[in-house]
Amino acid sequence: MAIDVRKIRVLFFDVLGTVVDEAGSVADEFEQAVHDATGQSGHGKPLAATWLDECTRRLNSIVAGESWAPLEEINRLALATAVEQQGLTVDASALDRLALVTHRLRPWPDAASALRVLSERFTLVALSNATTAILADIGRRGALPWHCVLSSELVRAYKPDPVVYEMALDLLRVEPEQSMLVAAHPWDLRAAAQQGIRTAYVARAGEGTPEPTDVFDVEVDDLAHLARTLID
Amino acid sequence: MAIDVRKIRVLFFDVLGTVVDEAGSVADEFEQAVHDATGQSGHGKPLAATWLDECTRRLNSIVAGESWAPLEEINRLALATAVEQQGLTVDASALDRLALVTHRLRPWPDAASALRVLSERFTLVALSNATTAILADIGRRGALPWHCVLSSELVRAYKPDPVVYEMALDLLRVEPEQSMLVAAHPWDLRAAAQQGIRTAYVARAGEGTPEPTDVFDVEVDDLAHLARTLID
Numbered sequence: 001m002a003i004d005v006r007k008i009r010v011l012f013f014d015v016l017g018t019v020v021d022e023a024g025s026v027a028d029e030f031e032q033a034v035h036d037a038t039g040q041s042g043h044g045k046p047l048a049a050t051w052l053d054e055c056t057r058r059l060n061s062i063v064a065g066e067s068w069a070p071l072e073e074i075n076r077l078a079l080a081t082a083v084e085q086q087g088l089t090v091d092a093s094a095l096d097r098l099a100l101v102t103h104r105l106r107p108w109p110d111a112a113s114a115l116r117v118l119s120e121r122f123t124l125v126a127l128s129n130a131t132t133a134i135l136a137d138i139g140r141r142g143a144l145p146w147h148c149v150l151s152s153e154l155v156r157a158y159k160p161d162p163v164v165y166e167m168a169l170d171l172l173r174v175e176p177e178q179s180m181l182v183a184a185h186p187w188d189l190r191a192a193a194q195q196g197i198r199t200a201y202v203a204r205a206g207e208g209t210p211e212p213t214d215v216f217d218v219e220v221d222d223l224a225h226l227a228r229t230l231i232d
Numbered sequence: 233m234a235i236d237v238r239k240i241r242v243l244f245f246d247v248l249g250t251v252v253d254e255a256g257s258v259a260d261e262f263e264q265a266v267h268d269a270t271g272q273s274g275h276g277k278p279l280a281a282t283w284l285d286e287c288t289r290r291l292n293s294i295v296a297g298e299s300w301a302p303l304e305e306i307n308r309l310a311l312a313t314a315v316e317q318q319g320l321t322v323d324a325s326a327l328d329r330l331a332l333v334t335h336r337l338r339p340w341p342d343a344a345s346a347l348r349v350l351s352e353r354f355t356l357v358a359l360s361n362a363t364t365a366i367l368a369d370i371g372r373r374g375a376l377p378w379h380c381v382l383s384s385e386l387v388r389a390y391k392p393d394p395v396v397y398e399m400a401l402d403l404l405r406v407e408p409e410q411s412m413l414v415a416a417h418p419w420d421l422r423a424a425a426q427q428g429i430r431t432a433y434v435a436r437a438g439e440g441t442p443e444p445t446d447v448f449d450v451e452v453d454d455l456a457h458l459a460r461t462l463i464d
Contacts (some may be wrong), residue, residue, distance in 0.1 A: 010368075019443045072405075119375075123368050132403040136355050136380040143351075148368040153403075171364040171385075173304075181288075
């Protein structure tokens with residue numbers, strides 16, 4: 001590791017996919033819901049994948065300049081599209097409940113205990129495209145020891161828009177080189193690095209793979225590995 | 233208690249004075265600093281009291297319409313005024329350090345464990361005039377299990393300005409009657425009640441006393457007492 005860890009005071013964490021198993025939690029909940037509604041099995045994973053793709057597409061449109069909408073609305077519209085694309089019939093009340101699935105995502109098994117270890121040495125900040133309300137629910141259910149939770153909704157934008165990282169540095173009163181973003185998505189880390197923020201890539205199945213040209217300050221298998229790397 | 237506690241999902245907490253012993257922490261640190269600088273004792277308490285009064289005066293001016301300034305600046309200017317009013321001489325580097333005292337406030341003895349108990353049942357949100365950076369430091373040092381931390385700086389205002397409570401309700405996606413503000417300051421509770429938020433008054437020495445006309449939903453001696461009252 002080329003950087004001086006002693007200079008780092010604040011760790012920013014991407015949450016969806018990095019701290020919580022978004023794809024797995026969503027697939028399991030969708031599988032159960034479709035089974036309850038239709039008696040059919042095997043629809044959860046493809047529906048979840050289509051939904052997540054559609055959410056990403058809509059977020060990217062906003063980053064590219066389309067007008068901002070809260071994540072709840074994006075999730076709800078994306079779910080209607082995904083259900084239709086998958087040729088499923090799900091009643092309205094089940095759809096309403098499924099659209100709120102992001103509030104119920106479960107942490108990866110290593111997350112809570114690794115965050116507790118890291119919280120002794122660093123200021124831990126959730127920095128997410130999820131809303132404040134979603135982040136509060138995820139934190140409460142998973143007993144995640146955040147010192148602070150920053151949603152990109154505070155600046156009506158979404159990562160990787162630079163204004164999100166600038167907001168985080170500004171609110172924490174921290175210089176970029178005193179901070180590090182921990183994320184499973186190379187696009188998120190590249191955008192943070194553009195602001196001078198240090199980067200830690202966490203390999204999470206299905207969340208993204210670095211390009212050969214990507215260089216991150218730290219690359220780890222999970223958050224327990226990150227804790228061992230940053231604290232020794 | 234006339235309200236139905238089962239309806240409450242979110243507890244908003246005032247922090248300075250309610251969760252942390254602001255007056256005591258500041259007086260102790262000021263006492264030590266003046267003693268180190270001058271060899272004199274007994275200046276800590278009056279200096280702290282003058283400083284806190286001066287901070288409050290400046291915050292109230294902003295609530296009354298003066299242009300917003302970040303708390304760090306208010307604290308620094310108020311300290312310079314207080315030091316002068318008390319006829320003390322403190323060198324610039326000591327003043328710089330003292331102006332950051334709010335980052336180092338210690339929780340009241342009952343706070344951390346009561347918050348842990350309450351965190352099992354409610355979403356716990358710090359709602360404070362302290363900045364995000366200060367709240368993150370206080371939370372880290374005190375191991376306070378916040379699910380979310382909301383500084384009034386997010387709307388460039390200070391409590392009791394109604395926009396602060398409106399922001400909190402909006403970001404948590406909660407109806408006023410599903411939330412409660414916990415505070416040691418009647419002025420804060422009165423402003424929250426104006427928005428329909430439930431109110432819990434915590435008696436903390438020196439932080440404020442209800443008027444005979446004040447009616448709060450809950451009145452408790454400390455946060456342990458609050459936990460026993462809301463969870464039984």
